[in-house]
Amino acid sequence: MTTASLRQQRQGDATTLRAGTVQRAGLAVDPVLADFIELEALPGTGIEAEDFWSGLADLADRFTPQNRDLLARRELLQGQIDDWHRANPDAGIGVPPRTLRGMDYLVPEPEPFTIGTANVDPEIATIAGPQLVVPALNARFVLNAVNARWGSLYDALYGTDALDGTTPRGAEYDAQRGAKVIAWAKAFLDHAIPLAEGTWSEWTGGVPALANPDQLVGTIGDNFILKHNGLYIEIVIDDRHPIGSHDPAGIADVRLESALSTIVDLEDSVAAVDAEDKVAGYRNWLGALRGDLVASFSKGDEKVVRTANPDRTYRDMHGDERSLRSRSLLLVRNVGHLMTNPAVHLPDGSEIFEGLLDAAVTGLIGLHDLKGLGRLGNSAAGSIYIVKPKMHGPEECAFADSLFAAVEDMLGLDRNTIKIGVMDEERRTSANLAACIHAVKDRVFFINTGFLDRTGDEIHTSMLAGPMQRKSDIKKAEWIAAYEDRNVQIGLACGFAGRAQIGKGMWAAPDRMQAMLAEKIGHPLSGASTAWVPSPTAATLHAVHYHRCDVAERQRARASERIIPVEKLLTGPLAEDANWSAEEIASELDNNVQGILGYMVRWVDAGIGCSKVPDINDVGLMEDRATLRISSQHIANWLHHGIVSRLMMDDALHRMAAKVDAQNAGDPSYRPMAGNERNSIALNAARELIVAGTKQPSGYTEPVLHRARALAKQQR
Ligand SMILES: CC(=O)SCCNC(=O)CCNC(=O)[C@H](O)C(C)(C)COP(=O)(O)OP(=O)(O)OC[C@H]1O[C@@H](n2cnc3c(N)ncnc32)[C@H](O)[C@@H]1OP(=O)(O)O
Numbered sequence: 001m002t003t004a005s006l007r008q009q010r011q012g013d014a015t016t017l018r019a020g021t022v023q024r025a026g027l028a029v030d031p032v033l034a035d036f037i038e039l040e041a042l043p044g045t046g047i048e049a050e051d052f053w054s055g056l057a058d059l060a061d062r063f064t065p066q067n068r069d070l071l072a073r074r075e076l077l078q079g080q081i082d083d084w085h086r087a088n089p090d091a092g093i094g095v096p097p098r099t100l101r102g103m104d105y106l107v108p109e110p111e112p113f114t115i116g117t118a119n120v121d122p123e124i125a126t127i128a129g130p131q132l133v134v135p136a137l138n139a140r141f142v143l144n145a146v147n148a149r150w151g152s153l154y155d156a157l158y159g160t161d162a163l164d165g166t167t168p169r170g171a172e173y174d175a176q177r178g179a180k181v182i183a184w185a186k187a188f189l190d191h192a193i194p195l196a197e198g199t200w201s202e203w204t205g206g207v208p209a210l211a212n213p214d215q216l217v218g219t220i221g222d223n224f225i226l227k228h229n230g231l232y233i234e235i236v237i238d239d240r241h242p243i244g245s246h247d248p249a250g251i252a253d254v255r256l257e258s259a260l261s262t263i264v265d266l267e268d269s270v271a272a273v274d275a276e277d278k279v280a281g282y283r284n285w286l287g288a289l290r291g292d293l294v295a296s297f298s299k300g301d302e303k304v305v306r307t308a309n310p311d312r313t314y315r316d317m318h319g320d321e322r323s324l325r326s327r328s329l330l331l332v333r334n335v336g337h338l339m340t341n342p343a344v345h346l347p348d349g350s351e352i353f354e355g356l357l358d359a360a361v362t363g364l365i366g367l368h369d370l371k372g373l374g375r376l377g378n379s380a381a382g383s384i385y386i387v388k389p390k391m392h393g394p395e396e397c398a399f400a401d402s403l404f405a406a407v408e409d410m411l412g413l414d415r416n417t418i419k420i421g422v423m424d425e426e427r428r429t430s431a432n433l434a435a436c437i438h439a440v441k442d443r444v445f446f447i448n449t450g451f452l453d454r455t456g457d458e459i460h461t462s463m464l465a466g467p468m469q470r471k472s473d474i475k476k477a478e479w480i481a482a483y484e485d486r487n488v489q490i491g492l493a494c495g496f497a498g499r500a501q502i503g504k505g506m507w508a509a510p511d512r513m514q515a516m517l518a519e520k521i522g523h524p525l526s527g528a529s530t531a532w533v534p535s536p537t538a539a540t541l542h543a544v545h546y547h548r549c550d551v552a553e554r555q556r557a558r559a560s561e562r563i564i565p566v567e568k569l570l571t572g573p574l575a576e577d578a579n580w581s582a583e584e585i586a587s588e589l590d591n592n593v594q595g596i597l598g599y600m601v602r603w604v605d606a607g608i609g610c611s612k613v614p615d616i617n618d619v620g621l622m623e624d625r626a627t628l629r630i631s632s633q634h635i636a637n638w639l640h641h642g643i644v645s646r647l648m649m650d651d652a653l654h655r656m657a658a659k660v661d662a663q664n665a666g667d668p669s670y671r672p673m674a675g676n677e678r679n680s681i682a683l684n685a686a687r688e689l690i691v692a693g694t695k696q697p698s699g700y701t702e703p704v705l706h707r708a709r710a711l712a713k714q715q716r
């Protein structure tokens with residue numbers, strides 16, 4: 001449809017009116033969204049409702065055709081790659097770089113440049129530390145994340161398996177376990193904040209004499225505020241506290257600055273398929289940013305009312321008052337370019353691209369912070385931080401740049417107020433990373449290796465090349481190391497140090513904190529200034545790594561490295577010889593199928609977008625749409641290449657449905673899949689994801705998930 005005809009219809013063509021919607025500037029808007037925008041998001045911003053809706057209609061006019069073209073281009077390129085594999089069935093490799101250049105899949109490298117992003121908060125530009133991700137639809141979790149700027153090291157060590165692989169037994173305080181925690185935390189202090197003489201275990205109180213006196217920056221009451229590698233530490237002194245009263249210096253806790261930033265996620269960790277769901281996420285983003293979000297819930301016998309913590313004041317060593325930030329710096333993740341949403345229909349009857357809606361609404365909500373409309377503030381630098389996932393290559397980054405510029409114009413914001421975080425999680429983005437960064441060079445605030453989606457895209461892109469390695473081997477392959485290293489090297493070459501984040505991916509085993517403590521130090525050691533954690537507790541434990549490793553120094557050390565050639569990145573996860581034993585194949589299949597079902601049943605039936613699903617060894621793993629993409633694409637690949645048969649797949653679905661049902665037996669609202677194979681929407685959607693996996697756009701799971709969830713909601 002042309003722009004002129006869209007405009008004509010906007011002026012009021014009765015035939016385009018949709019039942020149950022309200023007309024706004026020619027758009028058919030779900031009243032739930034219209035009310036939210038007009039009654040909650042717009043008031044105070046100085047933007048009139050008509051201007052917002054006509055601005056949104058203009059955005060849709062202008063960007064919908066381009067968005068469609070970009071998606072068509074993805075398919076075109078994938079088609080060319082598939083054709084190459086069909087023509088070269090025994091190549092045993094991915095499409096060679098020369099051919100990819102010929103297709104324009106690989107574009108020329110830009111001349112060396114430095115990003116020009118300005119007005120970036122120190123949590124992004126200069127301080128290295130953990131980044132928490134939180135599903136936007138869960139207000140209770142969102143508030144926990146907001147307050148996760150600080151966490152108790154004692155609690156994190158005591159309550160998890162971090163120290164010795166065991167977790168506490170029973171509710172009674174275990175003094176022996178507590179002693180180990182205290183010893184560990186004090187040894188940590190010996191390294192981060194050494195005393196001039198002796199150790200923290202020997203310290204008996206008074207003002208601590210430090211080896212580097214500048215590390216003692218102030219006090220709050222009896223507590224000491226210390227600083228190391230840009231991160232604050234609070235030593236809590238309370239000799240009436242159950243722990244402090246047994247401590248020679250009255251230390252009741254060691255609190256660490258933990259989640260420096262938090263991504264409020266509207267993407268892969270949520271199930272949002274319509275206006276009702278979208279508004280739930282937008283409302284939490286608004287409340288979090290304004291500081292007036294409240295969540296009330298029962299926890300055991302306790303009634304909890306959770307709100308965002310205000311900043312605290314400490315007294316510096318000259319006796320002057322200074323502010324100490326209590327909340328994580330908030331970023332929001334929009335959806336990618338693929339999906340549409342029925343919250344708004346365009347005059348031609350089609351659904352709005354969800355990414356356009358997210359940009360306009362989350363940008364509008366950002367005004368509340370910029371104008372200081374809320375109880376508490378977010379960005380002192382005056383920026384709105386939007387993370388943009390799943391972009392394929394520089395054209396798609398340039399598209400997001402123009403979209404954000406148009407939103408700025410619509411909201412009367414200075415150019416580049418809206419910052420962009422580029423998820424480096426699709427193959428064409430990794431392969432053209434410098435060009436992608438160049439396309440957003442004056443607003444980019446992070447690049448992040450989303451290795452989960454990236455793995456899914458790797459499988460999908462080379463689907464026809466041959467059978468892929470087992471999932472655990474894919475993680476060890478050459479391409480993934482090249483991908484992670486190149487990302488840091490390119491970020492440094494583009495001048496990210498001191499200006500923007502270089503980020504690493506999620507620790508997807510929320511209960512395995514001992515392993516995380518051992519392994520995730522690799523992220524700061526690689527020169528990344530942040531890395532994702534799944535929970536506030538993980539943030540506190542991961543913060544330890546930023547005390548053990550000086551990221552700025554690591555970045556300086558790596559700045560002159562030669563960038564790994566793209567050829568290494570393109571090696572891919574193809575199995576060298578696919579001669580697995582029958583047991584190995586069955587275990588891989590069962591593991592994938594169980595993860596898929598365990599996740600999907602909660603997504604589809606309960607609208608829960610991120611779950612902890614026990615794997616085959618009963619280790620609870622974080623599953624979200626990106627992990628679902630990997631598992632479903634992996635089976636689709638093995639099915640395509642005959643490693644597993646349909647019969648085997650159906651058998652695994654059948655057995656694993658029973659297993660997942662048993663795992664959820666304690667949930668009274670749970671709808672079993674086994675015995676209900678014909679009618680279970682979740683089970684049938686899982687099957688579709690696998691059977692039609694080679695046909696899903698880029699292997700994404702959203703189209704199938706959204707359809708299934710919408711149907712489940714309808715039936716409810
Ligand atoms: C590939 C990608 O895109 S990765 C990004 C997407 N992934 C995410 O966003 C992961 C977010 N994390 C989560 O949703 C959860 O941590 C899960 C599902 C992984 C695990 O949940 P569980 O261990 O079952 O957590 P559980 O429900 O027991 O909650 C434990 C406590 O931790 C808190 N919590 C857990 N995760 C988070 C989080 N991400 N942010 C804030 N609080 C959290 C909860 O609020 C809860 O505290 P409360 O009872 O005081 O409210």
Ligand SMILES: O=CC(=O)O
Nearest residue numbers: 450451452453626
């Ligand atoms: O978004 C993160 C990922 O790993 O995918």
Ligand SMILES: [Mg+2]
Nearest residue numbers: 425450453626
């Ligand atoms: Mg992702």
